[in-house]
Amino acid sequence: MLEAALKSGAWSRRAVFEVFARHLPDGRRYGVVAGTGRFLDALEAFRFDDETLEFLRASQVVDEPTLEFLAGYRFSGRVDGYAEGECYFPGSPIMTVEGTFAEAVLLETVILSVFNHDCAIASAAARMVHAAGTRPLIEMGSRRTHESSAVAAARAAYLCGFSATSNLMAGRTYGVPTTGTAAHAFTLLHDSEEQAFRAQLDSLGAATTLLVDTYDVTEAVRTAVELAGPALGAIRLDSGDLAQMAHEVREQLDGLGAHKTRIIVTSDLDEYAIAALSAAPVDGYGVGTSLVTGSGSPTAAMVYKLVAREDAEGVMRPVAKKSVGKPSQGGRKAAFRELEPDGTAAAEVVTVSGEHPQGARPLQVPLVREGEVVGREGLVTARARHRESLAELPPNAHQLSRGYAAIPTVFD
Amino acid sequence: MLEAALKSGAWSRRAVFEVFARHLPDGRRYGVVAGTGRFLDALEAFRFDDETLEFLRASQVVDEPTLEFLAGYRFSGRVDGYAEGECYFPGSPIMTVEGTFAEAVLLETVILSVFNHDCAIASAAARMVHAAGTRPLIEMGSRRTHESSAVAAARAAYLCGFSATSNLMAGRTYGVPTTGTAAHAFTLLHDSEEQAFRAQLDSLGAATTLLVDTYDVTEAVRTAVELAGPALGAIRLDSGDLAQMAHEVREQLDGLGAHKTRIIVTSDLDEYAIAALSAAPVDGYGVGTSLVTGSGSPTAAMVYKLVAREDAEGVMRPVAKKSVGKPSQGGRKAAFRELEPDGTAAAEVVTVSGEHPQGARPLQVPLVREGEVVGREGLVTARARHRESLAELPPNAHQLSRGYAAIPTVFD
Known part of the structure; x- marks a missing residue:
């Protein structure tokens, strides 16, 4: 032309x-x-x-x-x-x-x-933010989209009210607040869940978020609070019936005196799943695939x-x-x-x-x-x-x- | 971690x-x-x-x-x-x-x-290639996805049998064959369709592809063959009922002696639309949105x-x-x-x-x-x-x- x-x-x-x-x-x-x-x-x-x-x-x-x-x-x-x-x-x-x-x-x-x-x-992110109400959302979809799109997606999510991203390049390029997460691989790397939690707590302190669904959730929550004390920042659930598990884990945490330990949920969440969890005792959401793919x-x-x-x-x-x-x-x-x-x-x-x-x-x-x-x-x-x-x-x-x-x- | x-x-x-x-x-x-x-x-x-x-x-x-x-x-x-x-x-x-x-x-x-x-x-592209049979497919979805994803998408499409891409960076980076297209803007830029076609033919020769659906398709096809002669490479249809229009345009081209002028169709094609056009006299497809978004x-x-x-x-x-x-x-x-x-x-x-x-x-x-x-x-x-x-x-x-x-x- x-x-x-x-x-x-x-x-x-x-x-x-x-x-x-x-x-x-x-x-x-x-x-x-x-x-x-x-x-x-x-x-x-x-x-x-x-x-x-x-x-x-x-x-x-x-x-x-x-x-x-x-x-x-x-x-x-x-x-x-x-x-x-x-x-x-x-x-x-x-x-x-x-x-x-x-x-x-x-x-x-x-x-x-x-x-x-x-x-x-952004058009998908805005709906997720509204569905989450006052609860924070973390963008963690980098692995589900092209490596450069991931940086732009983290930026768009923050624009629409997400709190943070796991994409460090978005932090570096656009100043989006960043946050990390431990994967199941970290727990599996160690000879026991206790060793893994201990390693994470030693390095990142009690305010960290421990992933508790690698083996048995109830046992993991007990171990987590034993090791970190009631100052444990948060636990993360990444599988199963998140609403039911959040209720059970909240009760268990409160029973252990960990009233301030937050519950973060992840696992293919979209705006509908987020809305469906609004009555569950969830303190924050991690969103990946559906965010970076515009939720359909x-x-x-x-x-x-x-x-x-x-x-x-x-x-x-x-x-x-x-x-x-x-x-x-x-x-x-x-x-x-x-x-x-x-x-x-x-x-x-x-x-x-x-x-x-x-x-x-x-x-x-x-x-x-x-x-x-x-x-x-x-x-x-x-x-x-x-x-x-x-x-x-x-x-x-x-x-x-x-x-x-x-x-x-x-x-x- | x-x-x-x-x-x-x-x-x-x-x-x-x-x-x-x-x-x-x-x-x-x-x-x-x-x-x-x-x-x-x-x-x-x-x-x-x-x-x-x-x-x-x-x-x-x-x-x-x-x-x-x-x-x-x-x-x-x-x-x-x-x-x-x-x-x-x-x-x-x-x-x-x-x-x-x-x-x-x-x-x-x-x-x-x-x-x-x-x-x-690639998984979407392979289905499109199969649906197209022996007809060539051109990847032209760069505008519908992140600017870097576009280059990778063109590469994946070529891997799976697409003939070419409109993404020049994919040509430069990966050696994917490239090809261009004229948009409606090029026709609208000129004071008449005839002027636009003449400008394109002067520059690119009779083997080029003229876009014929800016105003009236029948008139445009007549003008195109008048100006280019029966050596006109191809015409492109980008709207309307593509199957029906392909039949009408084929008949018109043949009537004008332009038996070898090919018909290229574009317009939100996916593997289903391509398959549905298999009985129409179409010589090639341009695919954009559905390719770069993995067709769902x-x-x-x-x-x-x-x-x-x-x-x-x-x-x-x-x-x-x-x-x-x-x-x-x-x-x-x-x-x-x-x-x-x-x-x-x-x-x-x-x-x-x-x-x-x-x-x-x-x-x-x-x-x-x-x-x-x-x-x-x-x-x-x-x-x-x-x-x-x-x-x-x-x-x-x-x-x-x-x-x-x-x-x-x-x-x-």
Whole structure:
């Protein structure tokens, strides 16, 4: 596309691309914008170095004029978008990229990869956080997804209210709080469970979390409290009927005087399993597989569509695909969240007129101007915004059952 | 775990970890081992550099003796595994890692991340390739998954018989053949479809593939052949009832004398949609979302379990978790594919005795010896092996409907 546009001269036409999803992840009530910070980092690093150009030359992917264009590539346009952590709905223009066609079209894959992954994880994470109520959630799904996705997933989970991650690279790269866990292998390594617990306590102190389901849970809990005393931080259950076991273990811990020892549960938990455990005496959840795979929706259906471009006279014109199947709406859009007098979200207003509906909250913020990132912010700021955006939604947004978007999208 | 094992002294015990899946991706008949080459690359790069150590020190993740151990970390053990491309079944020990507990336990996350991702993609890709018969498949799902997963997914798809990918990084990194496509944005950029087609043909020649469903398909096909002549390489359909449109477009192309112009279809295809198009005059498929998300099973349920380790006397002992829920079998296992006299696979034999069942094919090959990679091979070799392994399976392996594993796993 780039080579042909460079040759035809159309490459330099001013173009507007929008990122949006035609529908929410299956049966969900809202989606969560995540990945903005990662995209801004990727944009700043988006260059074609000599080795890359040599590969493209040697494999004859593009011609010499295109290689020259790529060698000097540097995005010089503007980007606006929903602030990270904000909720989105079908048709929400979560990002708008404006520049020459050539510079903007090259960003499609990186933008969609970042947002399709991160929004999918965040949209699942937010439901888990709500299901957990005030109990903390630990992200521990790194082993269940590609090694780089794992880092992004930990970031998205923290954005949506998870307390910590077991992924140290997410701690290093994004400042996500990290925490560890002992596996069954650690217990099995030692000649007895007692030796294993003793080794862990010697090294990490009584505040650690001991995994008690390698052999016999009742025996393990007794050993754990014997060795650590009532100051034992927590025990972890990773198999069996977690609700029933949590009740039994709570009773046993209390009987041993370990009233403050917490019970952490793990084992293929998703938002439904977390909700089902809300009446059990559980103090925290570790979530792996279902978090990193978006709990059934591993990609967010985001698309990157050309919605306006200059014509031969230099006039901006709305454009859209016309044939059957996947209709799009042409023209650059502005987006607002319409609010009830009490502050509850009532509708997502997406308008090509650009008019600001009275009392509605504008959703797009400047992210890039003349190629320079202007919208960078800390993950903690985005995390707080996510909480506020979610709190604004009507109560039906938090139903776990499959259904429609919590608020309608009104195209105007 | 590492810190506690270093302190207790148990770190240096000889340990054997196995990688296996307790079940296949939902309703599948077989899984495909993929990721071996990526893992061997990752193992060679698995070091803790100064910046990493500084992060771990500053954030107080581990103590000084552990930092010292990590600074000198270099895997010195051995790894055996199913050769890449081989089929696997529930319980197949697709990889066996042996070393000190400390050096082997550190590899858990990277091994599982690689295999859980790549096996999930490959296991879906293999079904798509079978459904497509002799028609070529192009991988074009980069935009639907994390930017790094996309590269690995393209590799796994090629391993299983896809012809090419749109991911240039997969071409550069793994030598996967690459191919491009024009998007609706390219047509919409120009003032008319004719201008867009002309620009593409001028740049890429008549052998290119023109996307014909931006406005009106019939008109676009007429324009395409008018401009390119009967030498036009292909047209692409990306929306609507693909089977019906393929029939109509084939008739139109033939009527225009473009008998050799191929019809490529895309639009959320999965193995079922591909199979449903087998009677339509389609010449190739582009597959995106469902490929990179494992067609409903984005992770392969692989686990990394300690199955044997030295005891206090230096004697190797089988170990396994004993409590309810997720039983494992202790002891280092050997694996063989039992074959009928005609060469058809009959059973997966997984044995702790190590005895070689008569006429059975051994499945494990040496990958790493004394820390050195000895099992590296080209992707094309693995691709050929995959074809052979698949050809060996009984016909029921290729049913798309949900069901049981094509052959039973016999634990011995």
